Amino acid sequence: MGNDTLTIPSPADFHVHLRQGEMSELVAPHVAEGGIDLAYVMPNLVPPITSADQANAYIQRLQELAPKTKFLGTLYLHPELTPEEIQRAAASGVRGVKSYPRGVTTNSDSGIEDYEMYYPVFEAMQKNNMVLNLHGEVPSDEEKGICVLNAESRFLSHLEKIHQNFPKLRIVLEHATTRAAVDCVRRLGETVACTITPHHLDLIVDDWAGRPINFCKPVAKLPDDRAALREIIREGHPRFFLGSDSAPHPLANKYPSASSLGSAEALVHNCGCAAGIYTSPILLPLCATLLESFGALDQLSKYVSENGRRFYQEPAANGKTVTLRRVNQQVPCVYVHPSYSASSDDDSKKLQIVPFFAGKTLTWELEQ
Numbered sequence: 483m484g485n486d487t488l489t490i491p492s493p494a495d496f497h498v499h500l501r502q503g504e505m506s507e508l509v510a511p512h513v514a515e516g517g518i519d520l521a522y523v524m525p526n527l528v529p530p531i532t533s534a535d536q537a538n539a540y541i542q543r544l545q546e547l548a549p550k551t552k553f554l555g556t557l558y559l560h561p562e563l564t565p566e567e568i569q570r571a572a573a574s575g576v577r578g579v580k581s582y583p584r585g586v587t588t589n590s591d592s593g594i595e596d597y598e599m600y601y602p603v604f605e606a607m608q609k610n611n612m613v614l615n616l617h618g619e620v621p622s623d624e625e626k627g628i629c630v631l632n633a634e635s636r637f638l639s640h641l642e643k644i645h646q647n648f649p650k651l652r653i654v655l656e657h658a659t660t661r662a663a664v665d666c667v668r669r670l671g672e673t674v675a676c677t678i679t680p681h682h683l684d685l686i687v688d689d690w691a692g693r694p695i696n697f698c699k700p701v702a703k704l705p706d707d708r709a710a711l712r713e714i715i716r717e718g719h720p721r722f723f724l725g726s727d728s729a730p731h732p733l734a735n736k737y738p739s740a741s742s743l744g745s746a747e748a749l750v751h752n753c754g755c756a757a758g759i760y761t762s763p764i765l766l767p768l769c770a771t772l773l774e775s776f777g778a779l780d781q782l783s784k785y786v787s788e789n790g791r792r793f794y795q796e797p798a799a800n801g802k803t804v805t806l807r808r809v810n811q812q813v814p815c816v817y818v819h820p821s822y823s824a825s826s827d828d829d830s831k832k833l834q835i836v837p838f839f840a841g842k843t844l845t846w847e848l849e850q
Contacts, residue, residue, distance in 0.1 A: 495520070605648065699758075815841050
């Protein structure tokens with residue numbers, strides 16, 4: 483590793499959203515463009531992926547769209563999912579099951595409310611060496627005093643209980659945002675790990691309040707929470723690693739306009755901002771830029787490759803590396819599907835995606 487170049491063994495993103503249809507056509511190739519060789523793909527499509535056949539068909543489609551990347555499939559934890567289907571999925575190469583609490587994020591309306599009803603599924607996962615991926619929030623509930631700022635900390639008791647009952651089940655707490663989450667994962671056993679997104683290494687609550695482009699779930703929290711995320715990455719702890727949670731949304735869904743919503747009544751009731759931040763096409767240079775900013779550049783390989791691959795038992799191919807060089811580059815302001823142009827018409831806005839760091843400067847780029 484020189485002062486102006488970095489060589490990373492086969493980077494891997496263990497949490498990415500690649501959608502469906504034209505959106506998938508646009509974003510699937512961006513994974514490789516961002517320097518990532520392996521992508522662990524989320525199942526919250528419409529309808530969600532709940533069977534081995536669905537998962538493998540989806541992965542096959544992604545491989546057709548982006549043959550340079552290795553994609554790993556997951557299932558959506560859902561009442562239709564059975565221990566028998568878990569065994570079929572594991573035998574066919576599906577690597578994990580993703581749990582979404584009902585209604586907390588994009589396409590989570592089929593999410594769960596009771597974890598104990600899934601204990602037979604967790605037992606089958608434990609026997610078949612599958613990974614349980616937990617979106618670590620509980621739904622907001624005013625009567626219980628739960629909101630987006632404490633939804634993650636209120637979830638941690640569920641993580642601890644699942645781990646206690648299934649100590650050999652590999653569990654990943656996804657996209658942690660708080661010091662409490664970092665401390666919880668740290669004290670649990672070797673079968674519990676945690677992904678940390680690059681945007682949560684950069685943002686705090688002030689950066690998304692009133693700024694839809696930086697709004698995601700879970701939301702970025704307080705300065706001390708961000709400090710805890712940076713500290714654990716700077717430490718190089720082996721059970722914390724990259725899961726970008728890169729989640730593309732059309733520009734029109736991030737910034738809905740009054741004209742697109744129609745009546746005043748529709749504006750009042752439907753003017754929501756989609757939760758998600760898009761990082762795939764700039765991911766590895768973004769990670770290098772951010773880690774360098776808080777003194778963790780020497781941990782880049784552990785964060786984006788070694789730790790996650792070890793936990794998921796996905797070793798890098800011998801000799802396969804990606805090289806970064808120190809060069810200032812400006813992040814594009816928008817990505818547009820080839821069938822459209824970056825104009826202002828409504829159809830174009832449906833396939834425009836504004837990335838994280840849009841218009842800002844990264845201090846590293848991929849060497850071609």
